[in-house]
Amino acid sequence: ANKTNHETMNGSSPKSVLLTFFLLSSIKWLLIPTYRSTDFDVHRNWLAITHNLPIAEWYFDDVNGTTVHTLDYPPLFAFFEAALSNNILTTSLLDSGFLDERCLELLPDANNEPTSDECVRFQRATVIGSDAILFLGAYLSTQSMAMVGEEGCGRAPWFTFLLIVTNPGLIMLDHVHFQYNGMLLGMVLMSIAFMVRGASSSQRIINNHQIWMQNVGQRWELLGAATFAALLAMKHLYLTLAPLYFFYLLRRHCFVVEKRNQNDGIAVRFSWRRLLVLAVVTLVCFLGPFVPFLMQSDPVGQMQQIMKRLFPFGRGLVHDYWAANIWALYLFMSKVATFLLRKAPIPAGIRELMESVIPFPEPQPSLVALCLLVGLWPGGIDMAWKVGRWSLVKPLCNPGKFFVHAVVFCSLSGFMLGYHVHEKAIMTAIIPMTLLATNSRHTARLYIRMCMFGLFGLLPLLFRPEELLFKVVLYIAWMCGAIYGLERIHYDRSGGRRTVLTKVDLFAFATLAVVLVFMEVIHPIAFMPSGKLEFLPLMATSVICAIGLVWCWIESCNLMIFGSVKTAWR
16 A cells, blocks of 8 residues: 555656646647637637626527527536636736637627637637646546555556546547536546545444544545535536435445444444535535526526526437437437338338337437436446445445446446437546556456547547548557556566457457548548438447447446445455
C-alpha cells in the first residue's frame, strides 16, 4: 500500500498535471480553425440569452421563433453560460472591440454565423479552460483508486491519468465538434474519487467484534453526493446514475454499525440524522440553481417550461445519427424485416398479417423508461443495496471497487436503453472505465473493446474531408498507445506472452477497418454521386458498433457482479 501511494504521488504530481494541462491546451488551441458543428451555434446562442435577457426569459426565448437553439440544459449549466458571458474579462473584450457585439447577440438561425475569428477563439477558449475540471477529476480519481486496497487497483496512475485527458473522443467532441463534455466528466470523476475515498477511509474492520471507523469517510461520501447532485443540475444525462447513488448511500451511509456484547456480535441500526444530513446536502446542491426561477412571478410556469425543455420527448426514440445501442439494432431489424417483406414471395394472408407489425412500432417513452429501469436494476439498485449492506459487516469489504464498476455498468445501461440518446453519451462509460483498465487483464480487455467500438462510433461526426486524416490518425495512434501501455502493464511474465488482445479483438479491429474504408472511400466514389444509399455508412457504423457495445455491456455486468463483488473480500 505504501509503495502504491508513493508511486501515485510521484507518478502524477500536481506539477506534472499542470504541465500536461498547458501542453495539451496548446495542442487544442491549434484545433480552433477546424470544423465546428451546430453545437457551436447552440452555445453561442445560450451565451447571448444569458447575456441579454432576464432570468425569467431564459427558458422561454426562441428569438421570436427564428431559432431552434433554445436553452435545454438544467439551470446550473445556464448559470455557467451566464458566468462566461457576464464577467470582467468578457466585458473588457467587448469594450476594447476585440470581441464583436454580434458574438453575444440574439440571432436567428438563418443568420447566426460569427462575423470574426475572435468570437470563435473566445468560445473555443472557454472549452479549453473548462478542461481544468477534467484534469482535476482525473488527478483525484487516479489517486483515490490507489486507496482501494486490493491488488491491481490504482496501478500505473500516471498512465491512467494520461488515458483520460488524452482520450480522442473528448478531443473530437469538445475541441472540434464543440461541446463541454470534459468539464462534466471531470465532475463525474471527482464524485467517484470522493466516493472511493469514503469507502476506503470509513472501512469497518471487524476483528474479535472490535470496530474501527473514521468519521472522515462519511464526509467524503457527503462530498461525493454533493458533487453528483451539482452534476445533475448541470446535465440531466447523468440521471441514470441516480439510482446507484441513492441505494448505495441509503444502505451504506445511513446505517450505523454498533458493537454489542460478544454473544450478540455486530448490530446495524438506521441513522435518521445521517439521512437528514445527506438529504439536505444533496437537495441544496441540486435544487439551489432552481431557486432563482422559483422566485419569478410564475414559478409553476417556469418549472413546467424547464421540464419541457429538458425532456423533449417529441424528438423521437433515436437521434438522426443512431447511437450504437439497443434501439439502433431494433430499428435495423425493422428495416431488414420491411425489406424482406417487400421482396420475398409471401402468401397474401401471411403478408397481410406481417404488415400489421412491420415496420416495428416505435416504443413509447413510458416503455423505454421501463426498459431502462430493468437495465439499471442489477447494478444501480440490487447490487448497490447489497454491497452497501455487506460493506458494513463483512471483513475486508471493498465497496469502492464495486462502485466504479457500477458507474460503468449504469452508464452503459443508460446509453443502451435511454430515449433519444446521442452518440457522445458513450463517453460517460468510457471515462470511468479508464480507472479500472489497469486492474486486471479482464478489465483491460473490456476497456479496449469499449474504446474500440465507442470511439469509432464518433468518427462520422467529423464528416468533412479536411478532418479525415486527423480523425483516423488520432483514433489509430491513441488506440495503439493504449493497447501498448496496457500490454506492458499486464504482461504475462510467467508465460512470456501478451495477454490483453485476443483473436476476437483482432477480428473486430479488422471489421471496423473494412467499415471505415467503405465509409470514407468506397461509398463516396461508388454511391454518393448517384445519391443511392446515402445513409448506409452511418447505419453500418451504428449497427456494427452497437453489436460490439452490447457485448461490452454484458461483460461489464459480469465483471461488476463476479469481478468486483466476490473478490472484494477474499
